[in-house]
Amino acid sequence: MTALNENLVEVIRDALSTGESKENLPRILEDLQPFDLANILPEFEKSEQLNLMSVLPAGKVADALEYLEPVQQYWFLFHLGEPFARKVLNGMSSDIIVDFFAAIHQRQADRLFQWLPEEYQTKVRSLMSYPENTAGGLAIVEYVSARKNWTAEQALAHVRKIGNEAEIVSYVYVLDAPGRLVGIVSLRELILAAPKMKLEEFMNRNVISLNAYTDQEEVARVFGQYDLVALPVVDKNSRMVGIVTVDDVLDVVEEEATEDIQLLGGSQPLDAPYMQASFFSLYRKRVGWLLILFIAQAFTSNILRHYEGVLSEVISLALFIPLLIGTGGNAGAQASTLVVRALAVGELNVGDFARVVWRESRLGILLGLTMAVATYIRAVTIGGSMDLGITVSATIVAIVTVSSTVGAAIPIVGRKVGVDPAVLSAPVITTIIDSAGLFIYFEFARRILLIGQ
Amino acid sequence: MTALNENLVEVIRDALSTGESKENLPRILEDLQPFDLANILPEFEKSEQLNLMSVLPAGKVADALEYLEPVQQYWFLFHLGEPFARKVLNGMSSDIIVDFFAAIHQRQADRLFQWLPEEYQTKVRSLMSYPENTAGGLAIVEYVSARKNWTAEQALAHVRKIGNEAEIVSYVYVLDAPGRLVGIVSLRELILAAPKMKLEEFMNRNVISLNAYTDQEEVARVFGQYDLVALPVVDKNSRMVGIVTVDDVLDVVEEEATEDIQLLGGSQPLDAPYMQASFFSLYRKRVGWLLILFIAQAFTSNILRHYEGVLSEVISLALFIPLLIGTGGNAGAQASTLVVRALAVGELNVGDFARVVWRESRLGILLGLTMAVATYIRAVTIGGSMDLGITVSATIVAIVTVSSTVGAAIPIVGRKVGVDPAVLSAPVITTIIDSAGLFIYFEFARRILLIGQ
Numbered sequence: 001m002t003a004l005n006e007n008l009v010e011v012i013r014d015a016l017s018t019g020e021s022k023e024n025l026p027r028i029l030e031d032l033q034p035f036d037l038a039n040i041l042p043e044f045e046k047s048e049q050l051n052l053m054s055v056l057p058a059g060k061v062a063d064a065l066e067y068l069e070p071v072q073q074y075w076f077l078f079h080l081g082e083p084f085a086r087k088v089l090n091g092m093s094s095d096i097i098v099d100f101f102a103a104i105h106q107r108q109a110d111r112l113f114q115w116l117p118e119e120y121q122t123k124v125r126s127l128m129s130y131p132e133n134t135a136g137g138l139a140i141v142e143y144v145s146a147r148k149n150w151t152a153e154q155a156l157a158h159v160r161k162i163g164n165e166a167e168i169v170s171y172v173y174v175l176d177a178p179g180r181l182v183g184i185v186s187l188r189e190l191i192l193a194a195p196k197m198k199l200e201e202f203m204n205r206n207v208i209s210l211n212a213y214t215d216q217e218e219v220a221r222v223f224g225q226y227d228l229v230a231l232p233v234v235d236k237n238s239r240m241v242g243i244v245t246v247d248d249v250l251d252v253v254e255e256e257a258t259e260d261i262q263l264l265g266g267s268q269p270l271d272a273p274y275m276q277a278s279f280f281s282l283y284r285k286r287v288g289w290l291l292i293l294f295i296a297q298a299f300t301s302n303i304l305r306h307y308e309g310v311l312s313e314v315i316s317l318a319l320f321i322p323l324l325i326g327t328g329g330n331a332g333a334q335a336s337t338l339v340v341r342a343l344a345v346g347e348l349n350v351g352d353f354a355r356v357v358w359r360e361s362r363l364g365i366l367l368g369l370t371m372a373v374a375t376y377i378r379a380v381t382i383g384g385s386m387d388l389g390i391t392v393s394a395t396i397v398a399i400v401t402v403s404s405t406v407g408a409a410i411p412i413v414g415r416k417v418g419v420d421p422a423v424l425s426a427p428v429i430t431t432i433i434d435s436a437g438l439f440i441y442f443e444f445a446r447r448i449l450l451i452g453q
Numbered sequence: 454m455t456a457l458n459e460n461l462v463e464v465i466r467d468a469l470s471t472g473e474s475k476e477n478l479p480r481i482l483e484d485l486q487p488f489d490l491a492n493i494l495p496e497f498e499k500s501e502q503l504n505l506m507s508v509l510p511a512g513k514v515a516d517a518l519e520y521l522e523p524v525q526q527y528w529f530l531f532h533l534g535e536p537f538a539r540k541v542l543n544g545m546s547s548d549i550i551v552d553f554f555a556a557i558h559q560r561q562a563d564r565l566f567q568w569l570p571e572e573y574q575t576k577v578r579s580l581m582s583y584p585e586n587t588a589g590g591l592a593i594v595e596y597v598s599a600r601k602n603w604t605a606e607q608a609l610a611h612v613r614k615i616g617n618e619a620e621i622v623s624y625v626y627v628l629d630a631p632g633r634l635v636g637i638v639s640l641r642e643l644i645l646a647a648p649k650m651k652l653e654e655f656m657n658r659n660v661i662s663l664n665a666y667t668d669q670e671e672v673a674r675v676f677g678q679y680d681l682v683a684l685p686v687v688d689k690n691s692r693m694v695g696i697v698t699v700d701d702v703l704d705v706v707e708e709e710a711t712e713d714i715q716l717l718g719g720s721q722p723l724d725a726p727y728m729q730a731s732f733f734s735l736y737r738k739r740v741g742w743l744l745i746l747f748i749a750q751a752f753t754s755n756i757l758r759h760y761e762g763v764l765s766e767v768i769s770l771a772l773f774i775p776l777l778i779g780t781g782g783n784a785g786a787q788a789s790t791l792v793v794r795a796l797a798v799g800e801l802n803v804g805d806f807a808r809v810v811w812r813e814s815r816l817g818i819l820l821g822l823t824m825a826v827a828t829y830i831r832a833v834t835i836g837g838s839m840d841l842g843i844t845v846s847a848t849i850v851a852i853v854t855v856s857s858t859v860g861a862a863i864p865i866v867g868r869k870v871g872v873d874p875a876v877l878s879a880p881v882i883t884t885i886i887d888s889a890g891l892f893i894y895f896e897f898a899r900r901i902l903l904i905g906q
Binding site for chain 1: 483484486488609612613623640641644645657658659661673676677678679680681682698699700701702703704706707710711713714715717718719720723726727728732735736739740742743744746747748750751753754755757758761764765768769771772773774775776778779780782783784786787789790791792793794795798800801805808809812815816819820823824827828831835836853883884887891
């Protein structure tokens, strides 16, 4: 906690304890951002928190609650007293309300749902029908809509009236009678238009909209392409469901990247930030993959057992096992990671399979030849024969080529058959390559060193 | 290319070839998004592209050019004829102009710079003084500013006048005479305010602003926290430099994640999308790390050579080498990846070092004990003795514990000493663990199997 915050906590605590200055609190905290308000809450006793919240305007409390967990949100709504709590609930964003209702007990949700105005209930219920990771799941209903036969003047008056509830009033969405999205007018255009002009005369009819079931990764891609602040979401009948705002997309992009990174690191994605995740959830998310990889990798023992004779004949062969399969694993990790990310951000798709494989196989040969020089030097400096040097050098060319090619190919195959490419991640590929690499190594050794015949 | 686009290309080509319908093109393409326009350009011959661009409004051409590479931007500006090209250049966003000037030849940049209006030159020059990956480098100057003694009416008239050039008109920034940011008014507040009211009477004085030198990762964090559409950027004297808009932050978040993922995969970050990156740039970005990791890993050969006597006495020990160090590597990759990502998104910081290490060491023991069971079973099913089973099981507990602890600790140490934690990535840790793991393995073997004494 910063010194500034510590100071603020003192000021608030003083004000809460002396009756008369309590009424000054809304003024003192007027400029405090909701995020910061939510952040200093844990510094207070539960009773102080309630005391503080009850003197602030409901809208401010609602904004701060948006940053808390559902269980804490419920605790406040339950303890703040129904009349005030109703206002707070109504002041919260619809996407937060949807997540909140989904997280709490069904009976509690049903009761609180009745606190919402009827029209709002319908909209929120519609939002609740879409899966969390779709455009519909990300949408909010705090947008300004208008009819196409309204004049600019009428629409502007409407913005003035309900603009306070709308999250982003950069655009007015023009709907027809059944609620279908037929046009869009920017607030700037509205201000600039002649007051008596009808919206249909100057609205943009070619609206980019998102289908409610569009996956959130695709949503992020569309936002990235068009550089927009908000996009409307429509159902299969073109009826307006809500809008997705770019700040929520920012969260999606971060989350998706975190998930991919955790998968690439060979762990199930965590449900919570690292420090908040419980010890046993960390254990569960990791032990599964470790065991799967172990089982896949266990095959290396069989291969080594098969070549035990070769190995006992030339024990020096063992010296290079970690180095050879380690380098193969690194080359495979490079290729697969680059391809997984390129697939995730839409730079690559399944149709590029042949081009990628061709490219990575040539790259693998070139990288392998480079590593062969290093490997040969290593083999002779540690006292190996020239033949041993040739064996390990030839092996590394083959291993790096196979690794790069397989590493790049597997994520694309995954995408093709509907498996998240990040799941077929570096560790999985490393594991495959370990076995293939040992096989290549000992077959080369048998032929070049003329042993185990 | 989709069927729709193919169709559009035909329509445009027809219109370009017959004189009279050429003038219909602006109307035909009225609803086409700039991004889509930029995307269909490569379908046309160079001369057709020029032909097409020259009939469209300069603002539309400018928006489409923003999606092209600097070399293509220059080509169009050079060939479109100065009067029209001037308008196009002036229609481009200031952040794009800054990147463009930085990418082209200094002499060309100087000449084109003269095409900008004088006031704009000053602003663009100020933007150009900040490094690319700072708030100043991300900022644009297309914002609406006003003076605090203006009335709401005056400010609104100003928005009407220059709003067209501003990228986001959700906010009006209130500046004093020396250009210092003293307040902010949302467009909604402006519409709602009494026309004669002065801005200073209702502006928000507690403005969240970014320092121009703030790193872009920090910028992304602030946007993520406050859920804002745009943030003002000020210099060290609180003078307004520009605004950063959330759509540019979206790009930053994607880029930073891509960079981290590529580093975690053991490759230098690419400068271009995977398919655009040249063959030799891919080679250069990857061969360096492969060699560094090879050199670090080469130490495993020394360790194995040191224990060659032990190994030749019990050749079965070799069977488990890939399995033991592979599992250690996987456990280390899990820990380091989780910690690297938590550091990147600000969930963890250097002060958490002790807590993280304590947590990961306990987790390592628990994961290690689980893997020990699997390892013991593997050892006896492949025909090893009970003592060999105990050796490999004890080894895996030690290796997984060390891997988890070291894997988690190293990225935090990296952050502390100013090295990007993603650079100290999974492959680096894997490499360290390979050597330490072999040492542990053979020391346990010597003691438990009573060999090599």
